[in-house]
Amino acid sequence: MNSTIFCLDLGVHYSRDGETKTSTPLQHWGNLDLSRISTCFEGLSRVDRKALVSFVTAGDPAPPVTVPLLHGLVAAGADILELGVPFSDPMADGPVIQRASERALAAGVTLRGVLEMAKEFRARDDKTPLVLMGYANPMEVMGYQRFATEAAAAGVDGVLTVDLPVEEAPPLLEAIRPHGIDPIFLLAPNTGRERIARICQDASGFLYYVSLKGVTGAGHLDTGSVAEKVSEIRTLTGLPIGVGFGVKDGASAARVARISDAVVIGSVLVSRIEELAATPDRIPEEVPAIIAEMRGAMDGYL
Secondary structure (H helix, E strand, O other), rough: OOEEEEOOOOOOOOOOOOOEEOOOOOOOEEEEEEOOHHHHHHHHOOOOOOOEEEEOOOOOOOHHHHHHHHHHHHHHHOEEEEEEEOOOOOOOOHHHHHHHHHHHHHHOOOHHOOOHHHHHHHHOOOOOOOOEEEEEHHHHHHHHHHHHHHHHHHHEEEEOOOOOOHHOHHHHHHHHHHHOEEOOEEEEOOOOOHHHHHHHHOOOOOEEEEOOOOOOOOOOOHHHHHHHHHHHHHOOOOOOEEOOOOOOOOHHHHHHHOOOOOEOOOHHHHHHHHHHOOOOHHHHHOOOHHHHHHHHHHHHOO
């Protein structure tokens, strides 16, 4: 099955320095094979299940842990994997994930090392979607074209850059789209309808709705307000909607699954990894138990 993807642009680009510029509309990318991400959501939809998305930071607390952990998360019930690229200034992340980045960087993890981990994972698993989540700087330093080529060769399916607004995304999109890599964008509680529509023009794969204002791992999850916002987003796009931030246990995962297409689990996994950092051999066996609990609660609720 093929899908036709259109990337449009409104023609206005607000740069980081506040200067207003005119941008060139992105071109129609043609027919691309259905991505692993889209295939995953379609398959789950056919059996009335919701996706469970698991986030961990690559190389935390040591590089040899990551790939066995990823396989363990899939075995426990994760449908999509988000692999965090460690960065020295993770401004959108709370203390737990900031410390994870620090541990990974101290262990010598680089973007190229993360891609090697992705490649190693993909050698044993050619079905589970893998999304890289991080900040634009490491990709810019490598060069978007080189990054896209190496990410595709490693089996990466999506890229989420938390600090790259959609107006500044065309260079990255132009690099990754020809390789079939989905750009994943964030939406927040205060994102207005016009802004949502603009983001949806360039997004593919799925949308990541940040259910709380602030950094990762903070705040209380209000599923009522999340449901209202997800309903609003659905009027503007047919893309699947994943909800993250504030999902801490099976009960909250089940509530979020009822109102979204995917539940994103991050800080609770990274917290457990931190607790086990002194005994890293235990991580691939013990951390996936959290995902197994979430999966059971989600399936039981639905």
